[in-house]
Amino acid sequence: MTDFSRRRILGAAATTAILSATGFPFPVLAQQGRTSITLAIGRDIQGLLTPPERIGPIEGNIIRTVCQGLIRFKPGSFEWELSAAKTLTQVSDTEISFELNPGLTFHGGYGEMTADDVKFSFELFAKPTADGKPAGYAKDWASLDHVEVTGKYTGKIMLKSAAPQLWLVVLPDNSGLIISKKAFEAGCYRSDQQPIKVIGTGAYTLAEWVPNQRVVLKANPDWKGEKPAFAEVVLQPVRDPKTAELALRANELQFTPVEPADAAEIEKEKDTKLLRQDSINYVWIGLNVEKPPFDNPKVRQALKLAIDVEQVLAGAYNGTVKPAYALMAPGLLGYWADAPKPKADPAAAKKLLAEAGHPNGFKCTLTLMSKPTYQAIGQIVQALLGEIGVQVDLQVLDAAAYYAVGKGDSGKNLDMALQRFGGKADPAFQTQWFVASQIGTWNWQRWNDPQFDDASAKAASINDKAERNRLYIEAQKRMEQSGAYIWLTHEANIFAFRPWLKPAVLPNGDDMLYDRFTTA
Amino acid sequence: MSLSPKLRYVGSRLVTTLLVLLCATILLFGLTLLIPGNPAEVLLGPRATPETVQAYSHAMGLDRPLLQRLLIFLGNVLRGDLGRDVISGRPVLDLVLEVFPYTLTLTLAAIGLAVVLGVPLGCYAATHPGSWFDQVGAVTSVAFIAMPNFVVAVFLVLIFSVWLHWLPVLGVGRGGGWGDAALRLILPALSLALSWIGYIARLLRASLLEVLGEAHIRTARAYGVPERRIVYRNALKLAAIPTVAILGLGVGRLLGGAIFAEIVFARPGLGTLVYDAIAVRNYPVVQATVLVVVGVFTLTNLLTDLSYLWLDPRLGRRLGEGR
Numbered sequence: 092m093t094d095f096s097r098r099r100i101l102g103a104a105a106t107t108a109i110l111s112a113t114g115f116p117f118p119v120l121a122q123q124g125r126t127s128i129t130l131a132i133g134r135d136i137q138g139l140l141t142p143p144e145r146i147g148p149i150e151g152n153i154i155r156t157v158c159q160g161l162i163r164f165k166p167g168s169f170e171w172e173l174s175a176a177k178t179l180t181q182v183s184d185t186e187i188s189f190e191l192n193p194g195l196t197f198h199g200g201y202g203e204m205t206a207d208d209v210k211f212s213f214e215l216f217a218k219p220t221a222d223g224k225p226a227g228y229a230k231d232w233a234s235l236d237h238v239e240v241t242g243k244y245t246g247k248i249m250l251k252s253a254a255p256q257l258w259l260v261v262l263p264d265n266s267g268l269i270i271s272k273k274a275f276e277a278g279c280y281r282s283d284q285q286p287i288k289v290i291g292t293g294a295y296t297l298a299e300w301v302p303n304q305r306v307v308l309k310a311n312p313d314w315k316g317e318k319p320a321f322a323e324v325v326l327q328p329v330r331d332p333k334t335a336e337l338a339l340r341a342n343e344l345q346f347t348p349v350e351p352a353d354a355a356e357i358e359k360e361k362d363t364k365l366l367r368q369d370s371i372n373y374v375w376i377g378l379n380v381e382k383p384p385f386d387n388p389k390v391r392q393a394l395k396l397a398i399d400v401e402q403v404l405a406g407a408y409n410g411t412v413k414p415a416y417a418l419m420a421p422g423l424l425g426y427w428a429d430a431p432k433p434k435a436d437p438a439a440a441k442k443l444l445a446e447a448g449h450p451n452g453f454k455c456t457l458t459l460m461s462k463p464t465y466q467a468i469g470q471i472v473q474a475l476l477g478e479i480g481v482q483v484d485l486q487v488l489d490a491a492a493y494y495a496v497g498k499g500d501s502g503k504n505l506d507m508a509l510q511r512f513g514g515k516a517d518p519a520f521q522t523q524w525f526v527a528s529q530i531g532t533w534n535w536q537r538w539n540d541p542q543f544d545d546a547s548a549k550a551a552s553i554n555d556k557a558e559r560n561r562l563y564i565e566a567q568k569r570m571e572q573s574g575a576y577i578w579l580t581h582e583a584n585i586f587a588f589r590p591w592l593k594p595a596v597l598p599n600g601d602d603m604l605y606d607r608f609t610t611a
Numbered sequence: 612m613s614l615s616p617k618l619r620y621v622g623s624r625l626v627t628t629l630l631v632l633l634c635a636t637i638l639l640f641g642l643t644l645l646i647p648g649n650p651a652e653v654l655l656g657p658r659a660t661p662e663t664v665q666a667y668s669h670a671m672g673l674d675r676p677l678l679q680r681l682l683i684f685l686g687n688v689l690r691g692d693l694g695r696d697v698i699s700g701r702p703v704l705d706l707v708l709e710v711f712p713y714t715l716t717l718t719l720a721a722i723g724l725a726v727v728l729g730v731p732l733g734c735y736a737a738t739h740p741g742s743w744f745d746q747v748g749a750v751t752s753v754a755f756i757a758m759p760n761f762v763v764a765v766f767l768v769l770i771f772s773v774w775l776h777w778l779p780v781l782g783v784g785r786g787g788g789w790g791d792a793a794l795r796l797i798l799p800a801l802s803l804a805l806s807w808i809g810y811i812a813r814l815l816r817a818s819l820l821e822v823l824g825e826a827h828i829r830t831a832r833a834y835g836v837p838e839r840r841i842v843y844r845n846a847l848k849l850a851a852i853p854t855v856a857i858l859g860l861g862v863g864r865l866l867g868g869a870i871f872a873e874i875v876f877a878r879p880g881l882g883t884l885v886y887d888a889i890a891v892r893n894y895p896v897v898q899a900t901v902l903v904v905v906g907v908f909t910l911t912n913l914l915t916d917l918s919y920l921w922l923d924p925r926l927g928r929r930l931g932e933g934r
Contacts, residue, residue, distance in 0.1 A: 134890075137887075137891075138698045146698070281700075302709060303710060303884070304879050328883075329781065330877070333765070334781070334875050337772065338772075338780045341768070341773050341776065341780050344781070489890075490890060491889075491892050
């Protein structure tokens, strides 16, 4: 029986007081407050935190939470709504007019947002960086001629040519965010200055960045919009997905992306919910059309018939993703609903190989990045192609080596590559990598088709939605005819989180709206 | 004027240490060149234009001749300039100094834990050879040595964080409380130390048994010196020499192992710094971090070598005789 003597109680109280004074956290007793949430990010911040010079989505998501654009995406979709702008109108193919909401103040005492800040932010993309380099995202605003300021809150975005993708890839996205000209000139947004200052008018401020430990976003007291659900959002760099999963189960994290293969196991956990979104990214096996034997269309066709995509996805993704049949994912402009949905047919594949002069198959290499899912894909493909006599060696490379392998002249030696590109809401973003000018850069299949190039260039420069749709489908038909692309999946984004949390993620899975995370 | 044998010994160890550092620096420089992948392209990602890649390559000095790059690198290292992080533009030395205390704390905590638990276990096993404790200890020690650190880490997290909710998993704590920081150190330090506990216990047991069989110990026993005093004051000091040598090497291994612990437990440190830098081919950070690890490793080995003079007075006498 427990002895609750006076001496014991006093002793326990004294111990508790001493430990509390030293910062002892009492994990067993700790209750997770609902004013703060901790979310996993895959790595720490790198580089500058300006829209033109951001390194990737991790920096982009932070800038997006602190700064406003003229328009913004709605959670879970690529539909947009007004944000800093009161109005935003496409006046003509080359002119977009805007009017800002008055009274949007940059935090840190940098004054009110004006049309001058819009002009500065958008034209910054064309300016060389401090080291004389072109900005990393300069291409996003390549169609911009200039921004004309017509009043304190009004202006015109003047374009060199029609640029429909601005409405889905630029204006509501990170490249459309507005920063303070005054703050930029005062040295803010630079990660080589500690403490780093990112000045915006958004729902949160960047309160703290402790390198390699955490990024803390705090609710902006001057924010005029809907009050964010959490006073504080902490972003914790967790490089290992398994650690993130364990930390979620230990309630140290409230939200983390999870690997598709682990989803079923995590779903069994109590107090954990899963969000599954079909993505718009694209994973495919590309064949180098310049290199024998892949220069023979019959060989390409044979390989396509030999690979049972559903079997590959069931093994590598645990059945959590759907197969892809063309470049554009469902829901996007240019989605090709009637794309052929071939069934695997090893006998027909063997016949085609024999007709191509390879009755006993051949040896080749499949290059892929060192990730468990990709390695699983590689092994299944290796087994499937083995059935028709094609012996596949897997060349598994780390990210840096992998990205170098298809570049320049070394790309001529590639046989097959397992590739994955991230998608954006406008199809122009997806098609740009497959044009002839990208051979030796990102067109690793070295596929050169003037009709594809023409269709995608024309579609990117007109505003007629129906015509764009037609042109993009036409472009995808050309890809299909080439036989150089064996589409696997558009992926799915899976996130695990506490049941009381309602996350806000865009359909590509990389872009998060931290300011719109709410309680369920 | 001639130097004393001990000073000459210290001097020769210092020269060897400097040579090792120089060779390691050159080797390290060469190895980073062999890694495939253009750092500028990796850094800038899929959307980089050829002009941007070229400008970045120039900024990173990748367009200079190899020998020139090596000489510049060595000259800068001698001046204490480890270069600038090509991504953030911050001095690499600042980045290293920011995170080094975390790695050092973790390494020392792991070594401390290994010594505090491994030495008594080894002593007890040596003084009770063949006992059930000795036999169970042998099996457990080998199991600890054989288990990979990352497996241990995952099990520890599952048991103490996920199931029992006793210990936190991530980071080094927030708010500055030492209690929180210490609590967050337990699991990573234990996952690093566990194999070393077994290793030290087995090694110490073996060398202690050997020393306890030596003539001077038998003489001490014959003179009626208490057994406890013989074991802990006379024998342990001599038996500790191989353990100290292994611990010296262990610092280097633990520094390397800290990389995995820092990744698994999301802690800041040299491990996470070099991991991120390798992923984007951020050469100045990779080179500086590995150089610091090599420096600490060789310095620890130097101190280990010098500690023999104190641990084994016979070495000092032998140096004198060789004069």
